Amino acid sequence: MSPTEKWLEKDRQYVSDALKIRFYPLAVKSGKGVVLRDFENNEYIDISAGWAVANIGYGHEKMASALQEQYKTLSFSSNITIPDNQMIQLSEKLAGMLPGEFKKKVWYGLTGSDANDCIAKLIPISAKRPRMISFMGSYHGQTMGSLSLSGHTAQARFVSGANVVKVPYPNPYRPPFGRMENLTQQVIDYIENEMFTTICPPESTAGIIIEAIQSDGGVIVPPDDFLPELRKLCDRHGIYLIVDEVKVGMGRTGKWFAFEHSGIEVDAVSLGKPLGGGVPISAVIARKEILDCGNALHLFTSSGNPISTKAALTNLSIIEEERLIGNVIEQGEYFKKQLFDLQTKHEIIGDVRGKGLALGVELVEDRVTKKPASEKTAAVCYRAFELGLLVFYVGVHSNVIEVTPPLIINRKEIDIAVAILDQAMADVERGNVNMDKVRQYAGW
């Protein structure tokens, strides 16, 4: 047994399955830039960034020294009782980043799920209305509050909060009402004319939460006018609009927040994953009235601790100094173009979409019927791993390859990644992949 296999054997023995989404047999020892290494020092280019967390890449020197320094200066303070200056500085910075001329505050947690739990708890209290609306296919987290807001198959085994009504997401590739024309209006009308007039009266609806790009739902980009029309709908009925930017926020789409592409203002935004450059931290930036609706309503002992807030501050300065958002725009366009080229070669690619470095490749058995090619998607990811590329799949039909590389990725690395994807797809199409091995990995 190789050292990597030995670690995986222990992982099978001791680590809870409830914690696992596994696509292939890999355990890692180290990482630098966009490359991860296993215990035999095999190298893998990672275009998942560990579910869009490692946006500044692995092992960034500036981050390493900032964290070491912070640990020596102040390793911990429970900021819920005795605040340190890192958390306060970060709050000022984040509040300044959210568009809108209104008073803002910041809340902290440890992972995207607890940030969306903050939304699930505080929005109804602040609005003094009990109901929330969210979208089918959305993934907001795994805690009870955030899973109640979610509409993904991953949370479907739990019976969740009865106060949340779920409505279709405007998916241009698979229009929820069967036709593409006026997709935005179809969904807005459905909320206003069907939901509001029946089971979800607007006067008892506190907020609508949405992902600006529905990520785990399949990297779905709504029509350009959807968020502006949703904003208007919220304004007509005095409802808060909340955008979950846990995965695509912090520069991944070519702007700090993905919703900024539509030029709207939102009442609250949740952040997580890449915020701490790999150190766990989540946040909600919102209208003061929302986050000040009561004392001690949603807090964790380690909320906003000095290490995680220092990590977030350092992460923000790295993104600015290294002009990573500029790199996202440039490399994102290049990557997408290469994926469109792949589409001309591989019949299995039904759709290529995304913004910046949040890209999705939807695989189908047939371009006309659009039958999801779920097993083949798992096989492409597995084969890509064997060829030295780490990529995951998402989607309510498990058939969308998600491309969310570190924002530092360069053209050469993209070329290698695309060549491996090309080869992996060709191997799957020719039936040259051992499907028994692929099936050992349940994925999701």
Ligand SMILES: Cc1ncc(COP(=O)(O)O)c(C=O)c1O
């Ligand atoms: C959009 C979105 N929100 C929230 C979450 C939950 O974040 P976490 O798994 O860090 O709790 C995720 C995780 O994939 C996500 O993609």
